[in-house]
Amino acid sequence: MIDFQNIEDAQTLAQAIVNTIPEPFIVLDDQFCVLAASRSFHETFKSDPEDTRGRLLYALGDGQWDIPALRVFLETIIPEQASMEGFEVAYDFPELGHRIMLLNARQVTYGGDSSRSTILLAFTDVTERRKIECEKEELLKQTEQLLHQKEILLQEMQHRVANSLQIIASILLLKARAVTSEETRRDLRDAHQRVMSVAEVQRHLHVSGIDQIEVGSYLAKLCGSLASSMIGESQPIAINVIADEGRIGSDKAVGLGLIVTELVINAIKYAFPVVKSDAVILVTYEIRGPDWKLIVSDNGVGKQADGAAETSGGLGTAIVQALAKQLDARVDMVSSPSGTSVSVTRATFMSQLQRGV
Incomplete structure (x- = not known):
């Protein structure tokens, strides 16, 4: 002191x-x-x-x-x-x-x-500090307004795209009914389903208002649409979807939806050449962090009796392979007389069954 x-x-x-x-x-x-x-x-x-x-x-x-x-x-x-x-x-x-x-x-x-x-x-x-804070607040308001305008424009664009896709799909279906060639009719119907799978993504985006889609709901509604338009009374086929909870971006959803469309169409057309009372197609989607695995399997006759079901050639297979490559995934198929299973897997994914969980 x-x-x-x-x-x-x-x-x-x-x-x-x-x-x-x-x-x-x-x-x-x-x-x-x-x-x-x-x-x-x-x-x-x-x-x-x-x-x-x-x-x-x-x-x-x-x-x-x-x-x-x-x-x-x-x-x-x-x-x-x-x-x-x-x-x-x-x-x-x-x-x-x-x-x-x-x-x-x-x-x-x-x-x-x-x-x-x-x-x-x-x-x-704190005059300058308050001035800067006011400027930041004003910029934030302007940014929020711009984002809101962007969201409105995006939703309007999605709505217009979805409507356009629906029109295209309707035209394809009308053409399929009008042509006399069975091969042309089949190709037009396949094209119709491909367009509908993209339209389903756009519909989900319009409803959610964001660029993310809940994958389980999306796949369920997509497969429901495929079932209602492609499965006849002569051979009832159940299409079941099991998916982990999660959201995916619209770009990924389009690719995933097209892959599911191609594989489900292939199974509907070729897996059940004769009537089978318990015919079922199962679509599963697992997520592990950034990795994922999609499996489309059926309890049909398998590839041995299904020469038309292609995994290495044809338009449908080429589409699946190309889309899988874009999604950084690989395509594998296992087939036996008791059914066929096609998996699309992101490179580092390991399923629960593989890990013994």
Whole structure:
């Protein structure tokens, strides 16, 4: 502890400490008269030290500190709470213009006598900070407006695309009914289903309003559409979908939907050449982080009796292979007299069965 020889030494040290503080700083007595003011205070508010010391704070200058909010702060809040941080005051100061100040204050009492006290009052100019915050807020509002407009335009575009795809699909179906060639009719119907799979993605996007699709719901509705349009009463075939919960992007959904369409169409057309009472096609989709596995399997006659079911040639197989490559996946097929299973797997995926889970 410093041993002061006299009161003047203590006052000198106290004033030096006050002047060292970079922010404007003043010391008030219990009547709100200025006992000391920092050099930063005088420089910031263009005040004369001789005209400041000993004067009532509210009377400084031309009365610029006679601010209602400041009076409430000093005369009401500080006596009740002894300290306060971050009290914001906005005021038009002479020569400075409109400024926003944060006030930090602490009341110091001596000997437990509240009538003998001083108030330490520090000012932080946050005008520029608030200006930047307002600019950021305005930019954020503008960005949100632009995003909202983009979302509206995107939904409108998706709606128009979906309508166009529906029109194309309807035209293909009408043409398929009109032609006499069975091969041409089959090709037109296949093209119709491919268009419908893309249209289903667009419909999901329009309903959700975002560029993400819940994969289980999407695959279920896609397979339902395929079943209603391709499965006849002469050979009822159940199409079941089992999918992990998760969302996928619209670009991935289009590719996945087309793959499922091709594989399901192939199974419907070739897996059940004779009536089978428990005919079923199973579509499963597993997700493990960024990896996934799609399997389309059936309990039909298998490849041995199904020369038309192709895995290495033909348009449908070429489409599946190309789409799988775009999705960074590989295609594998297993076939036996009890059925065929085609899997499309992202390279690093390992299914629960493979891991023995």
